[in-house]
Amino acid sequence: EPEVTQTPSHQVTQMGQEVILRCVPISNHLYFYWYRQILGQKVEFLVSFYNNEISEKSEIFDDQFSVERPDGSNFTLKIRSTKLEDSAMYFCATREGQASGNTIYFGEGSWLTVV
Amino acid sequence: SQQGEEDPQALSIQEGENATMNCSYKTSINNLQWYRQNSGRGLVHLILIRSNEREKHSGRLRVTLDTSKKSSSLLITASRAADTASYFCATDASGTYKYIFGTGTRLKVLA
Numbered sequence: 001e002p003e004v005t006q007t008p009s010h011q012v013t014q015m016g017q018e019v020i021l022r023c024v025p026i027s028n029h030l031y032f033y034w035y036r037q038i039l040g041q042k043v044e045f046l047v048s049f050y051n052n053e054i055s056e057k058s059e060i061f062d063d064q065f066s067v068e069r070p071d072g073s074n075f076t077l078k079i080r081s082t083k084l085e086d087s088a089m090y091f092c093a094t095r096e097g098q099a100s101g102n103t104i105y106f107g108e109g110s111w112l113t114v115v
Numbered sequence: 116s117q118q119g120e121e122d123p124q125a126l127s128i129q130e131g132e133n134a135t136m137n138c139s140y141k142t143s144i145n146n147l148q149w150y151r152q153n154s155g156r157g158l159v160h161l162i163l164i165r166s167n168e169r170e171k172h173s174g175r176l177r178v179t180l181d182t183s184k185k186s187s188s189l190l191i192t193a194s195r196a197a198d199t200a201s202y203f204c205a206t207d208a209s210g211t212y213k214y215i216f217g218t219g220t221r222l223k224v225l226a
Contacts, residue, residue, distance in 0.1 A: 031212060033213070033214075035216075042203075042216055042217070042218050042219065043158065043203065043205075043216040044216070045213050045214070045215060045216075048212060048213050050212075055212070056211060056212070056213050089155075091157065091158065093158075095212070103148065103160050103163050104148065104160070104205075104214055105160060106150070106157050106158040106159075106160070107157055108156060108157040109156070109157050111155075
């Protein structure tokens with residue numbers, strides 16, 4: 001099965017620091033997503049990205065978050081000034097195209113701990 | 116807002132038994148997907164069912180979809196200890212390509 005790769009697998013950061021989480025999507029996929037899961041809670045949608053721009057975002061995705069595809073392969077999530085409540089597992093996910101019925105594939109996640 | 120709700124929240128069965136999990140949602144959808152998550156791990160895709168489909172099978176998995184009731188069920192037959200995990204449904208509302216996850220069912224299969 002195709003794989004979405006995420007790095008780092010685990011990062012500990014001081015409150016107020018910037019964090020960049022990286023994702024390598026499946027090669028022919030065009031739609032990219034970030035989700036997060038606070039420990040013991042549900043998986044929450046953050047943002048979707050297509051054609052080098054954000055297509056949808058949730059209310060969680062405020063000004064401290066940003067996404068980009070800097071080199072045409074990696075897809076990154078940046079948190080500018082981390083807060084304690086940003087501690088969560090962050091999942092990257094990708095989807096092949098716009099057709100109805102495309103499966104979304106998830107990476108193994110990046111576990112972020114803000115201290 | 117659209118939200119999936121699974122029930123039961125937790126399910127404990129003996130190995131060899133069948134496990135049934137249900138998912139309800141609120142708005143019209145294009146597709147519904149089921150995922151499995153082992154503790155602390157990523158989300159593994161199990162099955163996608165389109166809004167015009169009523170039933171799909173994959174190995175020991177059977178998924179049904181009733182769009183009139185806005186509900187879906189996941190049946191795992193002849194369960195194994197390795198099926199112990201959390202199971203989530205995710206739906207995409209018509210007109211959007213984001214998937215919204217339900218609250219999940221924690222399944223424990225006892226050997």
